[in-house]
Amino acid sequence: MLGRVNHIAIAVPDLAAAAAIYRDTLGARVSQAQALPEHGVTVVFVELENTKVELLEPLGADSPIASFLAKNPSGGMHHICYEVEDILKARDQLRQDGARVLGDGQPKIGAHGKPVLFLHPKDFQGTLIELEQV
Amino acid sequence: MLGRVNHIAIAVPDLAAAAAIYRDTLGARVSQAQALPEHGVTVVFVELENTKVELLEPLGADSPIASFLAKNPSGGMHHICYEVEDILKARDQLRQDGARVLGDGQPKIGAHGKPVLFLHPKDFQGTLIELEQV
Numbered sequence: 001m002l003g004r005v006n007h008i009a010i011a012v013p014d015l016a017a018a019a020a021i022y023r024d025t026l027g028a029r030v031s032q033a034q035a036l037p038e039h040g041v042t043v044v045f046v047e048l049e050n051t052k053v054e055l056l057e058p059l060g061a062d063s064p065i066a067s068f069l070a071k072n073p074s075g076g077m078h079h080i081c082y083e084v085e086d087i088l089k090a091r092d093q094l095r096q097d098g099a100r101v102l103g104d105g106q107p108k109i110g111a112h113g114k115p116v117l118f119l120h121p122k123d124f125q126g127t128l129i130e131l132e133q134v
Numbered sequence: 135m136l137g138r139v140n141h142i143a144i145a146v147p148d149l150a151a152a153a154a155i156y157r158d159t160l161g162a163r164v165s166q167a168q169a170l171p172e173h174g175v176t177v178v179f180v181e182l183e184n185t186k187v188e189l190l191e192p193l194g195a196d197s198p199i200a201s202f203l204a205k206n207p208s209g210g211m212h213h214i215c216y217e218v219e220d221i222l223k224a225r226d227q228l229r230q231d232g233a234r235v236l237g238d239g240q241p242k243i244g245a246h247g248k249p250v251l252f253l254h255p256k257d258f259q260g261t262l263i264e265l266e267q268v
Contacts (some may be wrong), residue, residue, distance in 0.1 A: 002158055002182060003144070003162060003182070004139075004182060008142055008214060023229060025232075025257075026228075026263075027135030028136045049137055050138045050185055051185055053139075062172070074255075074260040075261070076211075076259070076261060077261055080142060082160075098159075122208060124155060125208060125209035126209040126210035126211075127144055
């Protein structure tokens with residue numbers, strides 16, 4: 001079911017500072033910051049050779065990463081996104097195996113304009129998993 | 135400086151259960167468990183198309199992931215490993231930029247038989263970073 005690792009997301013309290021660390025200290029290629037108000041985050045992409053890291057800063061009052069940053073004020077690894085071919089088939093199979101899909105189970109359009117779903121971290125060793133249909 | 139994402143490491147309390155979830159529920163290819171007593175972990179590799187996930191279970195009394203699991207009993211994302219061409223050059227450059235290298239700063243031979251170093255999570259938005267020379 002799992003294809004490529006699309007990205008690893010890291011929640012950060014200060015996006016400009018984090019982007020500077022990845023660009024200047026770690027010598028990686030980083031994108032301009034993009035505000036995604038419909039997702040409650042501003043994002044910078046760190047482009048690696050085989051995948052990417054997404055640095056996420058909360059945007060607006062109801063950011064989905066606000067509670068994570070309240071618990072982890074310095075930031076931290078937030079989720080892993082895997083690509084799948086058919087997100088509805090993946091969802092149904094996962095549910096059949098007893099895994100919990102977050103929200104109402106209907107794929108939303110994610111930060112890359114593609115359908116995504118999130119899986120409950122308690123069913124996956126404390127790791128929040130995003131599935132993205134590619 | 136950063137090359138490929140070599141792996142994303144997830145600490146788990148029960149390696150057999152975690153491997154079964156990745157194999158059976160998520161439909162990924164997983165390796166046999168390998169005990170690495172010199173690293174204080176038993177590891178299962180989840181082979182994705184472009185990188186891998188390493189599931190780590192503590193092994194022995196002084197496991198480097200024991201305290202993480204004490205704080206996160208269900209498990210969780212533990213570190214990201216990036217490949218670098220020259221680990222000593224990377225280390226010296228990072229230190230010059232004010233980043234802290236863990237331990238005595240001498241690369242150790244990591245789980246893949248290659249020199250590795252870890253960087254202080256406080257200098258990288260709460261993310262433990264491993265560098266591996268390839």
